[in-house]
Structures are given as structure tokens and as C-alpha cells.
Amino acid sequence: MSVTAGCESLAARHDANTCKQHEHPLCYPDTPFQRISTAMSEIPGDLRFMKSHEWARKEGDGTVTVGISDHAQGLLGDLVYVELPSVGDRVEAGSGCAVVESVKAASDVYSPMTGTVVRVNQALADKPETVNEDAFGEGWIFVLRPDDATEYEELLDPDAYQELVDQT
Amino acid sequence: MTLQQTPLNVRHRELGAKMVDFGGWDMPLHYGSQIDEHHIVRRAAGMFDVSHMTVVDLSGARCREFLRMLLANNVDKLKVGGKALYTCMLNERGGVIDDLIVYFLREDGFRLIVNAATRAKDLAWIRAQASAFEVGVAERSELAMVAVQGPRARAAVESLLSADGRAAAAALSRFAAVESDGLFIARTGYTGEDGYEIVVQSDRVPAFWNALLDAGVRPCGLGARDTLRLEAGMNLYGQDMDEDTSPLEANLAWTVAFDPPGRVFIGRAALEAQRAAGVARVLVGLVMDEKGVLRHGQRVLTAAGDGEILSGTFSPTLGKAIALARVPAAAATDASAQVDIRGKLVPVRLVKPVFVREGKAV
Known part of the structure; x- marks a missing residue:
């Protein structure tokens, strides 16, 4: 996942000096991932x-x-939109195939494996906040059938x- | 770089705030949910630590004369002690150095509240202009500021005041301030809701904050402050206007006092030239009925040419994306346009740049 848009004056250019000219809450001279620490929920062992x-x-x-991980949803804040892939889409490991948008920023979601999308979580279209509430459960985004297990x-x-x- | 801290920094952390570096200040972004905090302000009462903002007190017999020249709005509108005025401070090119609120305290004493990120350049500019008028310029960094906003905000604040203080605050008209109980209480804000902005001595602000908490006011971060001000159609300095943008291009013509014609203020000649030639770009509001979020920097396609989004967000009150955009003046009366979102052209409606006022969609 990577932040692709937010306060673009920061997100696109990561230009701290420019951002200091802004009276913008979301404009701060480090990436959100570096700045914010958050209490972690337990990571399920089968992931x-x-x-x-x-x-x-x-x-x-x-x-x-x-x-996306609980850590990631915490960094993004309240999600307001999830752009889902379509069933049947071909996805490649490491390339963007969905977008999650919070009030703060838009982030690409990368596919962890190469394969074909077989199911998408349509419920997120109306309730994107499910990802905030249950990132490792009901907040799943899509299911793929991998080419190479x-x-x-x-x-x-x-x-x-x-x-x-912990390092970030 | 060491971040500056307000006197409430420890309290924010105790309350579970996510802190961010905001223009060199370590400030709360939210205390759990930015959207919940937004709704609290629209429906009840929320409070913001805005102690990072800069309070500047001017003193001297020629204050008013100085401000007539310094500010694009006319301080002669301020006739009664305590009254406030929103204005831009312009450079000679008519560009906005900062937007600020000026309070008339006494004939020889005015207060300015300016943005945090522009503090150094504002002070340098004000001092440079003030010397000819023998006006003293004092930054009051020992003061903190809390904004309490929402339909229940005034009652909550008033519940903490002495009988005299309560009467004085309750009697305030909009955009007016009073000093009482050792507080400077202004009926102003940046959310589109009623409420107060209160300037208080730094050593007293933690107790004041805790008393507000006990009175049922919820702490809110800068994230909600941004969505609230954007719904209210209020500009953000550095994003919606800057030194290369005139107030006429930023939907702030209403803050420029061209009357009386004889008042010479910095930037006047440039604004008059721009007005005579016709303003090429104007600020409009956008509403997107499709799902997604409008963002700063996205391209706006109109029949009269391209524009760009200045401030964009998801509006929690409307449940859809809204934005302030600068577009060619010829497109300002169009009903619709398109926005390029990651390569996809999405239709948007052009509206007056006010989306929500006092809890209701406009």
C-alpha cells in the first residue's frame, strides 16, 4: 500500500519545506507511516x-x-471509499489492484500474489469503515486464485x- | 528539528491523540475518529487546541491609521470595542501574505490573530510597515487559544464563567469579543458553527481544557477542523490562496473594501488593475455525486479550459466528496465539469463554495 494522494503538496513530493507554508492539518513533513505510532491489535498467526x-x-x-493490516488502517484513519477490482481481473504480485481512500489520503493496495480475482468484498462499497473496524476479518478486500501457490x-x-x- | 509544543501537548497524548508535525508544531490530528469528531461539532460541541496560532497585539495612538494601510478590509468598520473583522493582508502585487482576524480593543490597541505557519513572515512584514506609524508590535507567545464550536458550545463555555462573564459572553454578537474572567472570549470560529474562540494564559489552559471536558465538550483534532472549515467554504491559507493569488481570485472579494476610494492600502493598485482587466480565474465549489474523494491538485476540466482543485475532501455531513477549485472565470457559471481522478474523468457539479452551514446542507 502506498499513499498516492492526500495533501499532494506533501504526498506527491514529500517536500517538507513547501508544506511548512501550509496551514493544513494533513500536511506534515514526514510520511504518515513514519510519524504516527499506534497501539497494535493482535496479528492473527495464519496471515x-x-x-x-x-x-x-x-x-x-x-x-x-x-x-490491509490493522496498522495500515490506523495510519490512514477513517476510510470513506474503497475502489474494488472486478471479478475476473488479472492481478500481478506487487502491482496496484485496489484503492482505499480515507479522509486523509488515497492509497494503492498491492496484490501479494499473481493470479485471478475470484471474489470482491462488495459490502465495502457501502461500508468502507468496516476496514477500520475489522481489518483482518470483515474488512477483507478481495480473493484471488494464485497462478503459483x-x-x-x-x-x-x-x-x-x-x-x-515496530521499526517504523 | 524539534517540534514546538502547545501547553496542552501532554494532555493530548493522555487523551490518545494521534499527533502530527503541523508546520513545525506537534499537534493532534484526531483522538480516534476524525469523522466522529466532525459530527460532534455539527451536532453538539467540540474543542480544538489552536494555541499554535499567533496572537499579535498592536499599540500606539496611530494603530487605526496603520491598519487602514496594512489591511485590505477597512478597520473603520470597527466602531465598537471588541468588534472583529476578517481580512487579508496583501503584498504590493495584491497577493495574500496571510488572512487574519483583527479585533478592536481600544483606539490605541488592536489585536491580530494570524496563522501559525506564516508567523515569521507576518511579523517581519507587520513590523516593517509599523515603524513609520510608531506602532508597537508585540507577539503574545505566552497566550494559548482554544476554539469551542458547535450548537452546544456557547452554553458549555458559559457554564464555566462567573455570573458577569456569563452575561458578557452571552451578550456577544457574532464576530465580537470581550475580556472577562481573565479570558479573551471571541464569538468567532473556523467550522461554520456558532461558538467561541478563547485566548487564555498558557498556565491556565490545561485546567480550562479539563473543565470543558467535564462540561461535555469533546476534544477534536486538526483533521476534523479541516473537513469542517471546508464544508463551511472557508479558505485555508497556503492551499486556497497564497502570495501569488489575489482575494478576487479566492472568493474573498467580500473582504476587500474599495470604499472609500481614497483609502490607500497595500495591494490596492494591483487589485484595481485586476478588477478593471477582469479576473481570469475564480474559486468555485465542486460536489461529486459519484463515490470517491476529491483531492488537492486534481485537474478540473471545463469547457473554458482546465482548473485545479485547491482543497478537496470527503464531506462527512453530505456523505460525498466536495472541493474548492480554481477555474477559468468563463467556466464559473457552468453547471458541471469533470475531474481527473487517477486517469478517470468523473463528473462534478459546480456550486457556490459553501456546502454546510450550522449543521445543514446548503
Whole structure:
């Protein structure tokens, strides 16, 4: 996930000096990910993660459910819009396939694996705040069928992800 | 760089605020949910620590004469002690150095409240202009400021005042202030709701904040402050106007007093030239009925050419995206336009740049 728009004078250019000219609450000279620390909820042990804060969970039927981490939703703040992929879309590992928008910023959601979208969480269209309330559960974003199931093993395990979060 | 802290910094952290670096100040963005805080101000009462803003007191017999020249609005509108005026302070090119509120305290004493991020340049400019008028310019950095806003805000503040203070505050008309109980109480704000902005000694502000909490006022962060002011159609300095934008291009013509014609103020000649030639770009409001969020910097496509979004957000009150945009003047009366959102052209409606007033959609 990466912030693609917010106060663009910051998000697009990360120009602290320019931003100091702004009386804008969302304009501050570090990325939100570096600035804000937040109390973490427990990370479920059956998940794998990308450094960019997406999670993946292998289901019994070989599909993989994808969402954004609780840490990520905390950084974004109240979500107001989720742009979902379409069922049947081809997605590539590491490329953007959904967008989550909070009041503060828009962020791309990257696919953790290459494959085909088989299900999307349509409920988020009317209730995007579900991602804030239950990022690892009801706030899932889409389900994909991976081309190569072994890609899953390349993702971060919960301990490695927690370490990454603690460092930021 | 060490961030500056207001006297409420520890309290914000105790209340669970997410803190952000805001123009060099360590300020609360929200205390849990920016949207909840927004609704609290529209429906009840919320409070904001705005101690980062700069209070400047002017003194001297020639204050009024000085301000007639310094400000684009006319301080001669201020006839009664305590009355306030919103105005721009312009450069010679007619560009906005800052927007501010000027309070008439006494004939030899006026108070300015200016933005935090512009503090240094504002003070330098004001001091440079003031010397010829023998006007003293004192920054009051020992003062803190709390904005209490919402339909229940005034009653909550008044419940904490002495009988005299309560009577004085309750009697305030809009855009007026009074000094009472050691507080400077102004019936002003930046949310589109009724309420007070209260200047208080820094050492007293934590107790004052706690008393407001006990009176049922909820703490709100700068995130909600931004969505509230945008719904109310209030400009944000540095984003909706700056030194290269005139008030006429920023929907602030109403704050420029061209009458009387003989009053010479800084920037006047440039504004008159711009007015005579026709203002090329104007500020309009946008509403998007489709899902998504309008953002600063997005391109606005009109029949008369491109414009851009200055401030955009999701409006919690309307449940849809709104924005302030600067577009070619010829497009200002159009009913609709398109906005380029990540390569997709999305239709928007052009509206007057006021979206919500006193809790209701406009």
C-alpha cells in the first residue's frame, strides 16, 4: 500500500519545506507511516504480509484472501471509499489492484500474489469503515486464485511483519 | 528539528491523540475518529487546541491609521470595542501574505490573530510597515487559544464563567469579543458553527481544557477542523490562496473594501488593475455525486479550459466528496465539469463554495 494522494503538496513530493507554508492539518513533513505510532491489535498467526502492509490468508480451497493490516488502517484513519477490482481481473504480485481512500489520503493496495480475482468484498462499497473496524476479518478486500501457490511462502510471517511495524 | 509544543501537548497524548508535525508544531490530528469528531461539532460541541496560532497585539495612538494601510478590509468598520473583522493582508502585487482576524480593543490597541505557519513572515512584514506609524508590535507567545464550536458550545463555555462573564459572553454578537474572567472570549470560529474562540494564559489552559471536558465538550483534532472549515467554504491559507493569488481570485472579494476610494492600502493598485482587466480565474465549489474523494491538485476540466482543485475532501455531513477549485472565470457559471481522478474523468457539479452551514446542507 502506498499513499498516492492526500495533501499532494506533501504526498506527491514529500517536500517538507513547501508544506511548512501550509496551514493544513494533513500536511506534515514526514510520511504518515513514519510519524504516527499506534497501539497494535493482535496479528492473527495464519496471515502473511507484504512490506507495503497488505495481508494474505491461504484458504482451504487454494484461494487467497487479501486485505490491509490493522496498522495500515490506523495510519490512514477513517476510510470513506474503497475502489474494488472486478471479478475476473488479472492481478500481478506487487502491482496496484485496489484503492482505499480515507479522509486523509488515497492509497494503492498491492496484490501479494499473481493470479485471478475470484471474489470482491462488495459490502465495502457501502461500508468502507468496516476496514477500520475489522481489518483482518470483515474488512477483507478481495480473493484471488494464485497462478503459483509457492509465492505465498515469500511473504512476511506475522513476526517479521510485527518487527517491520515496530521499526517504523 | 524539534517540534514546538502547545501547553496542552501532554494532555493530548493522555487523551490518545494521534499527533502530527503541523508546520513545525506537534499537534493532534484526531483522538480516534476524525469523522466522529466532525459530527460532534455539527451536532453538539467540540474543542480544538489552536494555541499554535499567533496572537499579535498592536499599540500606539496611530494603530487605526496603520491598519487602514496594512489591511485590505477597512478597520473603520470597527466602531465598537471588541468588534472583529476578517481580512487579508496583501503584498504590493495584491497577493495574500496571510488572512487574519483583527479585533478592536481600544483606539490605541488592536489585536491580530494570524496563522501559525506564516508567523515569521507576518511579523517581519507587520513590523516593517509599523515603524513609520510608531506602532508597537508585540507577539503574545505566552497566550494559548482554544476554539469551542458547535450548537452546544456557547452554553458549555458559559457554564464555566462567573455570573458577569456569563452575561458578557452571552451578550456577544457574532464576530465580537470581550475580556472577562481573565479570558479573551471571541464569538468567532473556523467550522461554520456558532461558538467561541478563547485566548487564555498558557498556565491556565490545561485546567480550562479539563473543565470543558467535564462540561461535555469533546476534544477534536486538526483533521476534523479541516473537513469542517471546508464544508463551511472557508479558505485555508497556503492551499486556497497564497502570495501569488489575489482575494478576487479566492472568493474573498467580500473582504476587500474599495470604499472609500481614497483609502490607500497595500495591494490596492494591483487589485484595481485586476478588477478593471477582469479576473481570469475564480474559486468555485465542486460536489461529486459519484463515490470517491476529491483531492488537492486534481485537474478540473471545463469547457473554458482546465482548473485545479485547491482543497478537496470527503464531506462527512453530505456523505460525498466536495472541493474548492480554481477555474477559468468563463467556466464559473457552468453547471458541471469533470475531474481527473487517477486517469478517470468523473463528473462534478459546480456550486457556490459553501456546502454546510450550522449543521445543514446548503
